[in-house]
Amino acid sequence: MKVEDEERIAANLSKIMAMICIRNTRLEDLHAGMQPVTLTGDYSDVRVIDATGQTIPWREVSHVDDAQMADLMREIVNRLFTFHMRRDDPSFRDHLERWMTASNKWDNPVLDTAFLDAVAEPGAAPKTRGA
Template identity: 90%
Template sequence: MKVEDEERIAANLSKIMAMICIRNTRLEDLHAGLQPVTLTGDYSDVNVVDGTGRTIPWREVSHLDDQQMADLMREIVERLFTFHMRRDDPSFRDHLDRWMAASNKWDNPVLDKAFLDAVAGLGAPRKA
């Protein structure tokens, strides 16, 4: 297979997986709601006042609690697992084809150097 074809297939697969396995999850709930206005553009002028009266800079506020993060990751893992387990099912593939038109409007991905560096920095797995 040509490198260009391999890259095109990987890009399309990555976009459709991101759309149906990650974007359309609890992540949408986190994205919903009012967005604070920032006049500086970096949110350094935005603060949150919590229930005890503490003023916390926006950039220091945790936007997910541990349970929300666990729920989100569980949902994403289950969707990715389902995607891989059903990828050869013709009716599932028909469903993917309908979503492909929307995901094709996204930018094409590029290799993530920071991710590759982080994985390389992990070294060989330890023996149990």
């Protein structure tokens, strides 16, 4: 198979998996709601006041608690697992074809060099954001 064909297939598969296995999850609930206004463009001018009266800069506020993150990751892993287990099922593939129209409007993916560098580090322990 030509490299261009492999890249096209991988790009399409990546976009459809991102859409149906990640985007349409509890992530949508976390994304919903009011978005604060920033005049600086970097949210350095936005503050959150919690129930105790503590003022926290927006960029330092945790926007997802541990339970929400665990639920989100569990849902994503289950969807990715289901995707892989059903990828050869004709009715599942028909369902994917319908979603492909929407995901094809997204930008094409590019190789994530930071990810590749992190994976290539010999003896490095896996890192998670916020851990």
